[in-house]
Amino acid sequence: MQILKDEVREEIEKAAIEVFLEKGFERALMQNMAEKAKVSASNIYNYFESKEKLFAVIVDPVYCQINQLMQGFMEYETGRSFTDSGFVEGFVQTVAKGTGRFIKENHLRLLLIFDKSRGTQYEQFKENLIEFLEQHLKSSLKDSRLNESASFIMHISATNLIEGLLEIIRHYKSDAWVENSVNDFIKYHIRGLAQFFD
Amino acid sequence: MQILKDEVREEIEKAAIEVFLEKGFERALMQNMAEKAKVSASNIYNYFESKEKLFAVIVDPVYCQINQLMQGFMEYETGRSFTDSGFVEGFVQTVAKGTGRFIKENHLRLLLIFDKSRGTQYEQFKENLIEFLEQHLKSSLKDSRLNESASFIMHISATNLIEGLLEIIRHYKSDAWVENSVNDFIKYHIRGLAQFFD
Amino acid sequence: MQILKDEVREEIEKAAIEVFLEKGFERALMQNMAEKAKVSASNIYNYFESKEKLFAVIVDPVYCQINQLMQGFMEYETGRSFTDSGFVEGFVQTVAKGTGRFIKENHLRLLLIFDKSRGTQYEQFKENLIEFLEQHLKSSLKDSRLNESASFIMHISATNLIEGLLEIIRHYKSDAWVENSVNDFIKYHIRGLAQFFD
Amino acid sequence: MQILKDEVREEIEKAAIEVFLEKGFERALMQNMAEKAKVSASNIYNYFESKEKLFAVIVDPVYCQINQLMQGFMEYETGRSFTDSGFVEGFVQTVAKGTGRFIKENHLRLLLIFDKSRGTQYEQFKENLIEFLEQHLKSSLKDSRLNESASFIMHISATNLIEGLLEIIRHYKSDAWVENSVNDFIKYHIRGLAQFFD
DNA sequence: AATGAATGAGGCTTCATTCAT
DNA sequence: GATGAATGAAGCCTCATTCAT
Numbered sequence: 001m002q003i004l005k006d007e008v009r010e011e012i013e014k015a016a017i018e019v020f021l022e023k024g025f026e027r028a029l030m031q032n033m034a035e036k037a038k039v040s041a042s043n044i045y046n047y048f049e050s051k052e053k054l055f056a057v058i059v060d061p062v063y064c065q066i067n068q069l070m071q072g073f074m075e076y077e078t079g080r081s082f083t084d085s086g087f088v089e090g091f092v093q094t095v096a097k098g099t100g101r102f103i104k105e106n107h108l109r110l111l112l113i114f115d116k117s118r119g120t121q122y123e124q125f126k127e128n129l130i131e132f133l134e135q136h137l138k139s140s141l142k143d144s145r146l147n148e149s150a151s152f153i154m155h156i157s158a159t160n161l162i163e164g165l166l167e168i169i170r171h172y173k174s175d176a177w178v179e180n181s182v183n184d185f186i187k188y189h190i191r192g193l194a195q196f197f198d
Numbered sequence: 199m200q201i202l203k204d205e206v207r208e209e210i211e212k213a214a215i216e217v218f219l220e221k222g223f224e225r226a227l228m229q230n231m232a233e234k235a236k237v238s239a240s241n242i243y244n245y246f247e248s249k250e251k252l253f254a255v256i257v258d259p260v261y262c263q264i265n266q267l268m269q270g271f272m273e274y275e276t277g278r279s280f281t282d283s284g285f286v287e288g289f290v291q292t293v294a295k296g297t298g299r300f301i302k303e304n305h306l307r308l309l310l311i312f313d314k315s316r317g318t319q320y321e322q323f324k325e326n327l328i329e330f331l332e333q334h335l336k337s338s339l340k341d342s343r344l345n346e347s348a349s350f351i352m353h354i355s356a357t358n359l360i361e362g363l364l365e366i367i368r369h370y371k372s373d374a375w376v377e378n379s380v381n382d383f384i385k386y387h388i389r390g391l392a393q394f395f396d
Numbered sequence: 397m398q399i400l401k402d403e404v405r406e407e408i409e410k411a412a413i414e415v416f417l418e419k420g421f422e423r424a425l426m427q428n429m430a431e432k433a434k435v436s437a438s439n440i441y442n443y444f445e446s447k448e449k450l451f452a453v454i455v456d457p458v459y460c461q462i463n464q465l466m467q468g469f470m471e472y473e474t475g476r477s478f479t480d481s482g483f484v485e486g487f488v489q490t491v492a493k494g495t496g497r498f499i500k501e502n503h504l505r506l507l508l509i510f511d512k513s514r515g516t517q518y519e520q521f522k523e524n525l526i527e528f529l530e531q532h533l534k535s536s537l538k539d540s541r542l543n544e545s546a547s548f549i550m551h552i553s554a555t556n557l558i559e560g561l562l563e564i565i566r567h568y569k570s571d572a573w574v575e576n577s578v579n580d581f582i583k584y585h586i587r588g589l590a591q592f593f594d
Numbered sequence: 595m596q597i598l599k600d601e602v603r604e605e606i607e608k609a610a611i612e613v614f615l616e617k618g619f620e621r622a623l624m625q626n627m628a629e630k631a632k633v634s635a636s637n638i639y640n641y642f643e644s645k646e647k648l649f650a651v652i653v654d655p656v657y658c659q660i661n662q663l664m665q666g667f668m669e670y671e672t673g674r675s676f677t678d679s680g681f682v683e684g685f686v687q688t689v690a691k692g693t694g695r696f697i698k699e700n701h702l703r704l705l706l707i708f709d710k711s712r713g714t715q716y717e718q719f720k721e722n723l724i725e726f727l728e729q730h731l732k733s734s735l736k737d738s739r740l741n742e743s744a745s746f747i748m749h750i751s752a753t754n755l756i757e758g759l760l761e762i763i764r765h766y767k768s769d770a771w772v773e774n775s776v777n778d779f780i781k782y783h784i785r786g787l788a789q790f791f792d
Numbered sequence: 793a794a795t796g797a798a799t800g801a802g803g804c805t806t807c808a809t810t811c812a813t
Numbered sequence: 814g815a816t817g818a819a820t821g822a823a824g825c826c827t828c829a830t831t832c833a834t
Contacts, residue, residue, distance in 0.1 A: 442817090
C-alpha cells in the first residue's frame with residue numbers, strides 16, 4: 001500500500017500545523033511531526049528543506065493573502081473618512097465576511113503566523129500589520145487632531161484591533177459566529193474611535 | 199551564605215534584564231549576560247542559583263505587587279458599578295497614578311513578566327490577569343445582559359485592556375505620559391463598554 | 397519508536413559495561429563509551445534515554461532475577477533448620493548451580509549492580525540483600541540464642557556471605573570453578589555458623 | 595575573638611572528616627566543610643594544599659600505623675602456625691585490644707581510608723591489606739595443602755576477615771564491645787579455617 | 793590569615809539535519 | 814521515496830582552585 005506523494009506531503013503539513021500550533025515554532029520537534037504524520041523524521045526533508053521552510057510553506061499562503069488584503073484595503077479606503085457610515089460595513093466585509101471563507105479555511109494558519117512564529121522570518125509580521133493599520137488610522141485623522149496623544153491612541157487602537165481579531169480567530173466557532181463577533185467588536189472600537197473622528 | 203559584591207550582582211541583573219528583554223527567557227544565553235556584565239558565565243552562579251531563579255529574582259517583585267494590586271482593586275470596586283463616574287478615576291489611580299512610581303521603576307520588569315516569560319513559572323501570568331479582569335467585567339454586567347455575545351466581548355475587552363496597558367508600558371516615556379495615555383486609553387474603552395452598562 | 401541496529405546497540409552496551417566496570421557509574425563518561433563503541437556520544441542517545449537508563453538496561457535483568465531468587469529461597473527454606481544436612485546443598489544449588497548459567501552469563505552485570513552502582517537507583521541493593529540474608533539467619537536461630545552478640549555475628553556473617561560470593565564472582569573462571577568455590581566457601585561458613593545452630 | 599590557627603585547622607579537619615564520611619571523597623564538597631567549620635572555602639587552602647591532601651592529612655596517621663601493624667604482625671607471627679592455640683589471642687590483641695585505643699580513637703579515620711577513599715591515592719589500600727593477609731594465611735598453610743582451591747578460599751577468608759573487622763568498626767560502640775565482637779568474629783573464622791590447618 | 797569573588801575545565805543532554813542503504 | 818542511523822553544535826550547570834584585598 002504505497003501512499004501517494006501528495007498525500008504524504010499533506011499528512012506532514014497537517015501534522016506540522018498541529019505541532020506548531022501546540023508548541024510554537026521553536027519548541028516544535030520534527031520528531032513529533034513525524035510521529036503524527038506516521039513518517040520518519042528524515043523523510044520530512046524529502047518534502048521540505050528545513051523546519052523553517054516547512055513553517056514557511058504552511059504559512060505563506062495566508063501571508064500573501066493578507067498582504068493582498070492590505071493592498072486592497074488601502075485602495076478601497078483611499079479618500080474615505082474612517083467614521084463614514086459605510087466604514088464598519090466595509091471593514092467587516094473586508095476582514096470577516098468579505099474575505100469569504102478566508103478565516104474559516106485559514107484560522108489555524110493565521111494563528112501560526114501571528115502567535116506561533118517566534119524564531120521565524122514571520123516573527124515581525126503582526127507588528128508590521130499593526131503598524132500598517134496604525135498608519136491607516138492616523139492618515140484618516142484630520143491634521144488638526146493629530147497630536148501626540150491621539151497619535152499614540154491610534155497606535156494602541158491598532159494594536160487592540162489586531163489583537164482582538166486574533167482573539168476572535170483563536171476562539172473560532174463558525175463563520176457566522178466570527179462575523180457577529182467581529183461586528184460587535186468593531187462597533188465597540190468605533191465608539192472609542194468616534195471621538196477622534198466626529 | 200556570604201555577602202556578594204552588590205555592584206557585580208547589579209551588573210549581572212542589568213545584563214540579564216537586557217538579554218531577557220532582547221531574546222526572551224528561552225533564547226537568552228547565560229553566556230551573553232556574562233559578556234554584557236563582563237563576568238565569566240560560571241560566576242553568575244555565585245550570585246544566582248540558575249537561569250530560572252535569576253529570572254525570578256528580577257521579576258518577582260512586580261509579580262507580588264501586581265497580585266497585591268489585584269487584591270486592592272477587588273476591594274475598591276466591590277459594590278460599584280463599572281460605569282460610575284468615579285471609575286475612570288479609580289482605575290487610573292489604581293493602575294497608573296495610584297501605583298506611584300511603580301511603572302516608572304518597573305516597566306522593564308513588567309515587560310519581562312508579561313512578554314518574555316515563556317519557559318518560566320510566570321508563563322501564564324498575563325492570561326491569568328486577563329481572566330481576572332474578564333471576570334470582573336462580567337460580574338459588573340447586569341444578568342439580563344450577560345448573553346454569549348456580550349460575554350465574549352467582555353473577554354476581548356479584558357484582553358484589549360491588558361494588552362493596551364502593556365503597550366503603554368512598552369513605550370514608556372515618563373510618569374506623566376503614562377498617566378495621560380492610560381487616561382485616554384481607558385476613556386476609549388469606557389466608550390466601548392458603555393453600551394453594556396448604561 | 398524504530399527498530400535500531402542491534403549490532404550497534406550491543407556495541408554500545410558492551411562498551412558501557414566495560415566503562416562502568418572500570419570507572420563505576422559516576423566516573424564513567426558517555427564520551428569514553430562512545431569512543432569504545434566507535435560511535436558519537438550523541439548517538440548513544442538514539443539507543444538509550446540517559447546514562448542512568450543505560451545502566452538500568454544493563455543491570456535490570458539480574459536485578460529482577462535476584463529478586464526472584466530471593467523469593468524462591470524464602471519459600472524453599474520455610475520450615476527448615478539452617479544446619480540441616482540438606483542446607484549446603486540447597487543453598488549451593490540455589491545460588492550457584494541451581495541458577496544454571498546465571499552467574500556465567502551475568503557475572504559482569506552482577507559486579508555492576510553490586511560494586512559499581514553508586515549514584516544510581518541500585519545503590520542500596522547490596523545492603524538490602526545483606527539485610528535480607530541477615531534476617532533469614534536470625535530467624536533460624538532459636539530464640540534462646542538470639543542475644544545481642546550472636547545477633548551481630550549474624551549480621552557480619554551475612555555481610556561476609558554476600559561479599560564472599562561477590563568475590564567469587566569477581567574472579568569468575570568457569571561454571572565448575574564457581575560451583576566448587578561456592579561449595580568450599582559455604583562449608584567454611586557453615587563451620588563458623590554451626591556453633592549457633594548445633 | 596581571634597581564633598587560634600591550630601584551632602582552625604582542627605575545626606577544618608573535624609568538618610572534613612564529617613563530610614568525607616557522609617559523602618565519600620568524590621562527592622564531598624569543600625563548600626560543605628567550610629560551612630561546618632565556619633570558615634571560608636578559600637581559607638581551607640591556607641591550611642591544606644588541596645582536597646586530596648586534606649584527605650591525606652586526615653588519613654595518613656592511620657595509614658602509617660596500619661603499615662606498622664602489618665610490619666609488627668609479620669614479625670610476631672613468624673614461625674608460628676596459624677592455628678596455634680595462641681593465635682586468636684594474638685590476633686585479637688594485635689587488632690583490637692593490642693592496638694590500645696587505636697580503634698577507639700581512629701575508627702572514623704579507618705572508615706575513611708577503607709570505605710570513603712575512592713578517588714584518592716588510598717583507593718587500593720583495602721585491597722592491599724587483604725592481599726597482605728591473604729599471603730599471610732597462605733604462607734601458614736603447609737605446602738601440601740596449598741592447592742588452587744584452598745588458595746582461593748584463603749583469599750576470600752582474608753577478604754571476609756578485613757570486611758568483617760570493618761563492619762565491626764562501622765558499628766563501633768565501645769572498646770569492650772569491639773573486643774568482644776572481634777573475639778567472636780575471629781572464633782567464627784577460626785572454625786572455618788581450622789579444616790585447613792588441623 | 794581570612795574572605796569574597798572569579799574562573800575554566802568538563803559532563804550530560806537535545807535536536808535539526810545529513811548520510812547510507 | 815523512505816528510513817534507521819549518525820552527527821555536531823550548543824547550552825546549562827558544578828566545583829576545585831586561584832586571585833585580590
